[in-house]
Amino acid sequence: SELTQPPSVSVSPGQTARITCSGDALPKQYAYWYQQKPGQAPLLVIYKDIERPSGIPERFSGSTSGTLVTLTISGVLAEDEADYYCQSAGIDGTYVVFGGGTKLTVL
Amino acid sequence: QVQLVQSGAEVKKPGASVKISCKSSGFTFTDYYMHWLRQAPGQGPEWMGWIIPDSGKTNDAPRFQGRVTLTRDASISTVYMEMNSLTSDDTAVYYCARGGEIQYQLPNGDFDLWGRGTLVTVSS
Numbered sequence: 001s002e003l004t005q006p007p008s009v010s011v012s013p014g015q016t017a018r019i020t021c022s023g024d025a026l027p028k029q030y031a032y033w034y035q036q037k038p039g040q041a042p043l044l045v046i047y048k049d050i051e052r053p054s055g056i057p058e059r060f061s062g063s064t065s066g067t068l069v070t071l072t073i074s075g076v077l078a079e080d081e082a083d084y085y086c087q088s089a090g091i092d093g094t095y096v097v098f099g100g101g102t103k104l105t106v107l
Numbered sequence: 108q109v110q111l112v113q114s115g116a117e118v119k120k121p122g123a124s125v126k127i128s129c130k131s132s133g134f135t136f137t138d139y140y141m142h143w144l145r146q147a148p149g150q151g152p153e154w155m156g157w158i159i160p161d162s163g164k165t166n167d168a169p170r171f172q173g174r175v176t177l178t179r180d181a182s183i184s185t186v187y188m189e190m191n192s193l194t195s196d197d198t199a200v201y202y203c204a205r206g207g208e209i210q211y212q213l214p215n216g217d218f219d220l221w222g223r224g225t226l227v228t229v230s231s
Contacts, residue, residue, distance in 0.1 A: 041221035089215040096154035
């Protein structure tokens with residue numbers, strides 16, 4: 001995959017979860033983040049690296065630094081347990097790529 | 108209500124074709140890139156391509172070129188994805204998703220609205 005994520009992240013309720021995504025295209029292309037719960041379609045939680053769609057709680061935030069983007073979930077709730085995927089365009093912008101996904105476990 | 112409604116689950120034999128529909132409502136269908144993605148069991152999403160509903164112009168992911176056909180019927184706000192020569196590796200949930208506004212955004216950005224998915228099972 002052109003975007004690399006850790007397979008899993010575990011946190012206790014109320015803690016901060018950070019999920020990283022690295023890729024050579026990220027300095028040139030925006031990153032997007034999706035939350036996916038079992039049996040559901042992905043849900044956009046961050047767009048254009050740092051923007052939050054309406055209806056997404058403020059505890060979700062995004063940041064970027066070079067080839068690394070990070071999804072941060074502050075004050076994690078049990079309901080945040082899900083798979084999270086980063087997505088971007090390829091380095092030439094002509095196609096779409098996804099990371100392999102990170103399973104967030106709330107202990 | 109802003110939504111994408113996909114057709115129902117399909118079971119196909121290897122070598123067959125499948126055609127899935129995705130009907131949009133609640134927004135101006137022709138203003139947006141419409142994408143198709145799939146997700147195999149236990150895997151992440153995989154992008155397949157997009158279509159511009161007004162013109163019918165498409166852009167397919169390289170690995171699907173020649174095997175996938177994206178079409179639309181703008182009169183009923185519906186896009187279609189047809190895949191031929193199915194194998195067991197094509198067993199997946201297939202999603203349509205709304206991309207960016209054509210007038211303002213590049214095609215390969217985010218997907219802010221998804222259908223509920225269509226399970227395609229390929230089995231002999």
